[in-house]
Amino acid sequence: MDHFTYLDGVMHAEDVPLPRIAAEVGTPVYVYSRATLERHARVFHEALAGVPDKLIAFAVKANPNLAVLKVLGAAGMGADVVSVGEMRRALAAGIAPDKIVFSGVGKTAAEMIAALEAGIGQFNIESEEEGVELAELAAARGMTAQCALRINPDVDAGTHDKISTGKADNKFGVPISEAGQIFGKLAGLPGVNLRGVAVHIGSQLADLAPLEAAFEKLGALVAALRGAGHTVTHVDLGGGLGVPYKVGEVLPEPAEYGAMVARVTKDWGVTLIFEPGRVIAGNAGVLLTRVVRVKRGIKDPFVIVDAAMNDLARPALYGAYHHFEAVEPPGARMTANIVGPICETGDTFAMGRECDALQAGDLAVFRTAGAYGATMASSYNSRGFVAEVLVDGDKFAVVADRIEAGAIMDAERVPEWLG
Ligand SMILES: Cc1ncc(COP(=O)(O)O)c(C=O)c1O
Numbered sequence: 001m002d003h004f005t006y007l008d009g010v011m012h013a014e015d016v017p018l019p020r021i022a023a024e025v026g027t028p029v030y031v032y033s034r035a036t037l038e039r040h041a042r043v044f045h046e047a048l049a050g051v052p053d054k055l056i057a058f059a060v061k062a063n064p065n066l067a068v069l070k071v072l073g074a075a076g077m078g079a080d081v082v083s084v085g086e087m088r089r090a091l092a093a094g095i096a097p098d099k100i101v102f103s104g105v106g107k108t109a110a111e112m113i114a115a116l117e118a119g120i121g122q123f124n125i126e127s128e129e130e131g132v133e134l135a136e137l138a139a140a141r142g143m144t145a146q147c148a149l150r151i152n153p154d155v156d157a158g159t160h161d162k163i164s165t166g167k168a169d170n171k172f173g174v175p176i177s178e179a180g181q182i183f184g185k186l187a188g189l190p191g192v193n194l195r196g197v198a199v200h201i202g203s204q205l206a207d208l209a210p211l212e213a214a215f216e217k218l219g220a221l222v223a224a225l226r227g228a229g230h231t232v233t234h235v236d237l238g239g240g241l242g243v244p245y246k247v248g249e250v251l252p253e254p255a256e257y258g259a260m261v262a263r264v265t266k267d268w269g270v271t272l273i274f275e276p277g278r279v280i281a282g283n284a285g286v287l288l289t290r291v292v293r294v295k296r297g298i299k300d301p302f303v304i305v306d307a308a309m310n311d312l313a314r315p316a317l318y319g320a321y322h323h324f325e326a327v328e329p330p331g332a333r334m335t336a337n338i339v340g341p342i343c344e345t346g347d348t349f350a351m352g353r354e355c356d357a358l359q360a361g362d363l364a365v366f367r368t369a370g371a372y373g374a375t376m377a378s379s380y381n382s383r384g385f386v387a388e389v390l391v392d393g394d395k396f397a398v399v400a401d402r403i404e405a406g407a408i409m410d411a412e413r414v415p416e417w418l419g
Pocket residue numbers: 059062080103104165200202203204238239240241275276277278279
């Protein structure tokens with residue numbers, strides 16, 4: 001049961017001390033553990049031992065760092081991508097095109113053409129309109145796109161509203177009530193081989209019941225489609241398995257998820273596709289930061305760190321909890337507001353949090369930052385982009401350079417007529 005514990009991975013399983021990384025690379029910096037990424041890939045794979053025919057495609061959006069993708073690709077994973085940019089990254093990391101699945105509600109014609117030309121394994125079509133357009137693009141090129149139809153099963157995943165994707169009023173997939181009719185229409189088009197269905201109901205799921213409900217609905221749909229004379233060979237069950245963010249928090253283990261999937265799908269006779277993101281990368285990374293100063297507050301002091309909402313957006317965006325602790329715990333504790341330097345009150349990681357007693361200059365980490373961390377960074381307040389480091393036993397490498405604060409990008413122009 002140690003797959004996602006906090007105290008191994010970057011902080012303890014690797015031999016490179018975080019203070020050395022801070023000294024050599026500077027802070028803030030994301031630090032990922034190769035050993036933990038590989039272990040999570042293996043644990044997830046082993047959890048699905050009861051599923052004979054499968055593709056596990058890492059959700060690139062969770063962590064598109066090239067080195068991370070390379071580690072996961074070498075561990076046997078394919079890629080779930082939602083843009084041509086993610087597709088290019090997966091390919092550059094050596095992931096074979098036929099192990100790439102393209103999801104997303106707004107694929108442009110240019111993106112679909114690029115993915116057709118790259119020969120990706122499957123398009124997850126999110127609407128009738130998209131299916132018709134893809135069919136035309138493929139047929140015009142004498143190609144056949146391998147496709148699944150993404151279904152919106154109208155199941156409440158019980159997660160944060162902003163990352164729920166399977167309720168009827170969410171923008172994803174086609175309503176399950178119309179799925180049979182839309183499948184029939186698209187299956188008849190030249191240019192597509194509609195070979196299955198797909199579902200993804202949301203992220204950071206703390207309970208298997210909504211997933212099971214969605215999968216049951218999908219199973220019934222597969223039976224109905226076959227009853228109507230369609231061939232169904234592939235079903236994509238998406239991602240969504242949650243991870244613990246709080247010490248001691250208990251979430252469904254991958255093994256429990258795998259057992260449920262094997263039970264629900266045992267008679268389906270299809271290749272199953274999985275798109276895990278957070279469960280693979282979340283607890284394989286931390287955001288390493290330094291305390292700039294501690295400011296007296298009316299109630300609790302403000303611990304001002306050099307990381308901010310532009311580096312780790314989840315607390316500001318979803319009110320998300322990230323465990324915060326000193327790299328070298330002083331023993332003493334304090335209650336503090338943990339904030340970044342950005343000029344918005346939203347740049348707050350935690351209010352009234354009990355944590356290690358920290359002083360200016362101390363190093364600390366936000367845990368569980370390997371997924372939806374660096375990938376959601378921005379340069380707001382002209383802070384530049386955070387660096388990323390991969391640790392592997394007794395060595396480490398910078399795998400994404402810091403873009404310095406206030407850097408003027410090649411892409412930026414001041415028109416001559418401004419004088
Ligand atoms: C289509 C799709 N697949 C996979 C994922 C990965 O989800 P998670 O990181 O929760 O496993 C997402 C994000 O929620 C998604 O939108």
